[in-house]
Amino acid sequence: MKKGKDSILEHELVPKHEIAGEEEVAELLDTYKIRKEQLSKIKLSDPVIKEIKAEVDDVVRITRRSEIAGKLLSYRLVIE
Amino acid sequence: MRMKKIKGIKFGLLSSKEVRKMSASRIITPDTYGEDGFPIERGLVNQHIGVIDPGLRCKTCGGRMGECPGHFGHIDLEAPIIHIGYAKLIYRILAATCRKCGRVLLGEEEKNIFLEKIKKQRERQVDVGDVVKLVLKEAAKCSVCMYCAEPQQRIKYDKPTAYKEIDEEGKERRLMPSDVRERLERIPDEDVFMFGMDPKNARPEWMVLTVLPVPPVTARPSITLESGQRSEDDLTHKLVDIIRINQRFMENRDAGAPQLIIEDLWELLQYHINTYFDNNIAGVPPARHRSGRPLKTISQRLKGKEGRFRGSLSGKRVNFSARTVLSPDPDIDIDEVGVPEAVAKELTITVNVTERNFDVMRETVKRGKTHPGVNYVRRADGRKIKVTESNYETLADELELGWKVERHLVDGDIVLFNRQPSLHRLSIMAHYVLVMPDKTFRLNPAVCPPYNADFDGDEMNMHVLQTEEARAEAKILMAVQRNIISPRFGRPIIGSIHDYITGLFLFTRGEKRFEKEKVLDVLSKIEVNDLGEPAGTFEPSSGMGVGDAAARPIPYWTEKQIFSMLLPKGLNVEFRGKTCANCIERGEECEKEKCLRDAYVKIEDGNLVCGIIDEKALGSFKGIIIARIFRQYGEEVTKTFIKNVSRLAINYIKQVGFSFGISDEDIPEEGKEQIREEAVHEAEKKVEELIRAYEGGELEALPGRALEETLELLIMQELAHARDDSGDIAERYLGIENPGVLMAKSGARGSLLNLTQMAACVGQQSVRGERIKRGYLGRTLPHFKPGDRSSDAHGFVRASFKDGLSPMEYFFHAIGGREALVDTAVRTSQSGYFQRRLINALQDLEVKNDGTVRETRGTVVQFKYGDDGVDPSKSDSGKFVDIDEVIREAMKAEI
Numbered sequence: 007m008k009k010g011k012d013s014i015l016e017h018e019l020v021p022k023h024e025i026a027g028e029e030e031v032a033e034l035l036d037t038y039k040i041r042k043e044q045l046s047k048i049k050l051s052d053p054v055i056k057e058i059k060a061e062v063d064d065v066v067r068i069t070r071r072s073e074i075a076g077k078l079l080s081y082r083l084v085i086e
Numbered sequence: 087m088r089m090k091k092i093k094g095i096k097f098g099l100l101s102s103k104e105v106r107k108m109s110a111s112r113i114i115t116p117d118t119y120g121e122d123g124f125p126i127e128r129g130l131v132n133q134h135i136g137v138i139d140p141g142l143r144c145k146t147c148g149g150r151m152g153e154c155p156g157h158f159g160h161i162d163l164e165a166p167i168i169h170i171g172y173a174k175l176i177y178r179i180l181a182a183t184c185r186k187c188g189r190v191l192l193g194e195e196e197k198n199i200f201l202e203k204i205k206k207q208r209e210r211q212v213d214v215g216d217v218v219k220l221v222l223k224e225a226a227k228c229s230v231c232m233y234c235a236e237p238q239q240r241i242k243y244d245k246p247t248a249y250k251e252i253d254e255e256g257k258e259r260r261l262m263p264s265d266v267r268e269r270l271e272r273i274p275d276e277d278v279f280m281f282g283m284d285p286k287n288a289r290p291e292w293m294v295l296t297v298l299p300v301p302p303v304t305a306r307p308s309i310t311l312e313s314g315q316r317s318e319d320d321l322t323h324k325l326v327d328i329i330r331i332n333q334r335f336m337e338n339r340d341a342g343a344p345q346l347i348i349e350d351l352w353e354l355l356q357y358h359i360n361t362y363f364d365n366n367i368a369g370v371p372p373a374r375h376r377s378g379r380p381l382k383t384i385s386q387r388l389k390g391k392e393g394r395f396r397g398s399l400s401g402k403r404v405n406f407s408a409r410t411v412l413s414p415d416p417d418i419d420i421d422e423v424g425v426p427e428a429v430a431k432e433l434t435i436t437v438n439v440t441e442r443n444f445d446v447m448r449e450t451v452k453r454g455k456t457h458p459g460v461n462y463v464r465r466a467d468g469r470k471i472k473v474t475e476s477n478y479e480t481l482a483d484e485l486e487l488g489w490k491v492e493r494h495l496v497d498g499d500i501v502l503f504n505r506q507p508s509l510h511r512l513s514i515m516a517h518y519v520l521v522m523p524d525k526t527f528r529l530n531p532a533v534c535p536p537y538n539a540d541f542d543g544d545e546m547n548m549h550v551l552q553t554e555e556a557r558a559e560a561k562i563l564m565a566v567q568r569n570i571i572s573p574r575f576g577r578p579i580i581g582s583i584h585d586y587i588t589g590l591f592l593f594t595r596g597e598k599r600f601e602k603e604k605v606l607d608v609l610s611k612i613e614v615n616d617l618g619e620p621a622g623t624f625e626p627s628s629g630m631g632v633g634d635a636a637a638r639p640i641p642y643w644t645e646k647q648i649f650s651m652l653l654p655k656g657l658n659v660e661f662r663g664k665t666c667a668n669c670i671e672r673g674e675e676c677e678k679e680k681c682l683r684d685a686y687v688k689i690e691d692g693n694l695v696c697g698i699i700d701e702k703a704l705g706s707f708k709g710i711i712i713a714r715i716f717r718q719y720g721e722e723v724t725k726t727f728i729k730n731v732s733r734l735a736i737n738y739i740k741q742v743g744f745s746f747g748i749s750d751e752d753i754p755e756e757g758k759e760q761i762r763e764e765a766v767h768e769a770e771k772k773v774e775e776l777i778r779a780y781e782g783g784e785l786e787a788l789p790g791r792a793l794e795e796t797l798e799l800l801i802m803q804e805l806a807h808a809r810d811d812s813g814d815i816a817e818r819y820l821g822i823e824n825p826g827v828l829m830a831k832s833g834a835r836g837s838l839l840n841l842t843q844m845a846a847c848v849g850q851q852s853v854r855g856e857r858i859k860r861g862y863l864g865r866t867l868p869h870f871k872p873g874d875r876s877s878d879a880h881g882f883v884r885a886s887f888k889d890g891l892s893p894m895e896y897f898f899h900a901i902g903g904r905e906a907l908v909d910t911a912v913r914t915s916q917s918g919y920f921q922r923r924l925i926n927a928l929q930d931l932e933v934k935n936d937g938t939v940r941e942t943r944g945t946v947v948q949f950k951y952g953d954d955g956v957d958p959s960k961s962d963s964g965k966f967v968d969i970d971e972v973i974r975e976a977m978k979a980e981i
């Protein structure tokens with residue numbers, strides 16, 4: 007991160023992105039009976055992915071505020 | 087024939103070899119039919135490539151007309167021709183490859199990175215278009231080949247199909263299609279992968295044609311005119327041109343004609359083949375028919391709304407459908423549709439004759455073609471017999487088990503009913519047939535909102551379902567009563583409209599006493615079995631003798647009691663009606679049951695305790711009572727309720743009468759005076775003051791506004807005020823009993839603004855939210871001095887519609903009105919296209935049983951449908967439950 011520049015994670019329009027732990031991912035895949043590839047994707051070059059230093063094949067947990075559901079979780083697979 | 091299974095679909099280019107291999111005939115003459123009337127050998131309509139004449143047999147497969155699917159032929163082109171569909175790609179590839187060795191102008195390492203990327207994206211089934219684009223862009227930057235050290239020259243692309251090379255001195259040299267093809271041939275297979283192509287399926291040089299496939303005649307049949315003259319298909323015409331020029335090219339070249347003539351002919355051949363593929367190329371004059379009509383060639387057959395994809399494959403014309411004008415019938419149920427007898431006699435349902443329906447079917451056949459009859463019968467051996475005047479009696483006698491009977495539509499059959507534009511799923515719903523006289527479809531007006539139908543000439547389509555499965559599905563999923571709650575906003579979309587609301591409003595308003603006969607009258611055509619205890623009795627009017635039987639006290643029922651008879655027992659609803667004066671919003675206490683306006687609706691155990699019924703209670707889009715009944719009692723009860731309530735409304739409004747005419751907009755002279763003086767004149771004076779303040783430099787600018795903007799804003803505010811004030815005055819003079827006010831207040835039709843404009847003052851006309859200021863330099867019309875800022879110089883209409891507008895006012899009104907007109911026209915076309923794109927993008931998404939939304943590959947798009955898993959059509963205004971209501975109910979139970 008460059009000096010003097012705020013992290014994009016702080017911006018109110020950027021939802022919370024975190025790298026999901028192995029256990030959490032396993033549970034997620036099991037709940038929905040899916041393979042990792044069946045998750046939505048996000049590119050490695052995405053600014054937020056660079057910011058949280060996620061790597062290819064990581065699963066990112068995104069926490070959004072939703073008018074309808076309150077707190078809303080979604081997951082994305084990091085790709086090249 | 088053995089059944090074959092499709093394993094996959096492969097896309098690629100046709101090589102010359104392949105075209106020749108699949109060709110059934112090499113075509114060399116542009117002629118079609120000979121003098122004997124038979125197709126000419128090796129001609130464009132020859133018998134090897136399909137037959138369209140009855141009696142002839144295909145010389146390739148032996149099939150007759152209708153059996154032979156047709157076979158491709160080919161034309162050997164005397165010179166290579168650029169395929170117009172790939173012209174741009176050819177240019178990019180030429181620019182990205184070496185002019186000498188044909189290799190892609192990128193280093194080995196870079197190539198491997200790109201190749202790897204393409205391979206990976208392929209595996210993941212991701213489009214490789216962006217990588218290819220990058221390859222072509224990067225390679226085009228190279229100026230000296232890294233493999234053979236050849237200096238590169240700039241390639242120029244001249245639309246539509248010409249390429250030039252520019253050397254260092256800037257001299258241009260034309261690359262003929264033969265040069266282009268040679269260059270593309272030099273590209274090695276391993277480099278072809280870099281363009282996202284598989285050289286086994288698509289080599290770049292195949293984009294330059296040396297042989298042209300000729301579609302079978304079955305794809306371009308000729309038609310015979312009444313005069314006996316043959317009229318060929320547009321494609322055939324175009325192929326004739328191609329063969330002619332191809333031949334002339336050959337003759338000239340073989341005769342050793344000068345290069346210039348050869349090139350001209352080459353160019354001409356290119357033009358014909360270009361227009362053969364696409365007759366709508368920018369910058370190229372379209373090829374025309376002798377009559378001057380542009381030819382419809384391959385691309386035109388496929389593209390656009392009427393093209394093969396959208397017009398013939400995604401959407402087709404169908405059988406078992408009818409279309410006619412719509413008219414209202416409040417006496418039929420909401421899930422019924424009145425079908426004209428003429429339609430019922432034309433459309434049929436196929437019935438299998440079984441032991442159980444044998445007698446009924448025999449009776450039906452016995453009636454022949456008179457209404458509940460038959461049009462066709464199909465015998466057990468599959469033979470179809472048309473029922474006629476002369477054979478129906480014998481057919482009825484011969485009728486056996488196992489036959490099929492195509493009987494007329496009868497009452498109770500289920501059909502689909504549709505009105506375009508079909509914007510949401512409620513545009514097609516299932517109705518039950520009711521065969522009626524006359525020639526229009528009949529619809530209950532309560533079902534107008536979902537179809538967005540009215541009766542000013544609207545037409546609708548009806549489709550008769552042909553299988554049991556379809557009928558079951560329609561009944562369970564598409565029936566009208568299933569769709570009372572809209573999937574768009576979770577509130578009723580079917581409900582009372584217009585006069586129904588007025589009727590109920592008038593009925594439930596004020597305190598009325600109905601003696602028994604009146605009660606029964608107002609409840610006619612409604613099934614109510616018990617009137618219950620009367621609310622009280624009143625003394626008979628004088629004039630009758632004491633002790634007379636008629637002189638006994640007469641029992642009466644109130645309007646609220648009668649309305650309650652239609653409500654299901656156990657229903658509890660409370661809400662503020664439309665006539666509420668926004669007590670709570672204004673910071674006051676809601677008087678609830680004691681509300682002076684009777685605006686608080688309270689239903690307790692199916693009894694209307696207080697409140698006037700209006701649009702908010704029963705109308706489509708709001709319908710609080712309907713919504714509650716639907717959730718608590720289900721479709722059938724709701725359907726009956728809507729029907730009953732409609733009939734009550736009609737019965738009552740027919741009794742008291744209701745009309746609205748031009749004289750109902752009249753305001754007494756003193757009222758007009760008041761509007762002129764207190765509202766309009768006052769405002770105009772204030773506007774003048776504002777202008778004087780502005781010109782005197784005394785006006786202070788509002789924050790974030792220029793001085794002039796401020797002035798305009800304040801003037802607009804002042805004039806809007808004038809209209810509102812005059813509206814208030816008008817309302818006072820018109821009174822609540824005025825039918826216009828009544829309709830506006832009850833929500834039946836129109837608004838107070840509409841009334842204001844009709845009776846009091848039309849108000850400020852605007853364009854783009856500003857006063858009208860366009861026209862002449864510094865003024866809107868030559869009647870005004872330049873720089874005049876007064877209200878009447880900028881579109882303030884002080885007159886009412888009833889009084890009539892002055893010529894200048896009329897003109898300003900037309901200016902403002904035009905904007906509204908243009909806006910709606912633009913909006914509809916834009917939203918139509920937007921919806922098409924949205925549907926295209928979303929059509930394959932599916933809500934799975936686990937609540938996730940997935941696309942066809944199983945990729946999860948949303949973990950929970952709509953984030954909350956709620957189906958809006960089963961929701962309460964989009965919410966899963968109305969929490970407030972649940973709490974209220976629970977509290978009540980506790981006490």
Ligand SMILES: [Mg+2]
Binds near residue numbers: 539540541542543544
């Ligand atoms: Mg209409």
Ligand SMILES: [Zn+2]
Binds near residue numbers: 135145
């Ligand atoms: Zn054939």
Ligand SMILES: [Zn+2]
Binds near residue numbers: 184186189236
């Ligand atoms: Zn080279």
Ligand SMILES: [Zn+2]
Binds near residue numbers: 669677
């Ligand atoms: Zn109130």
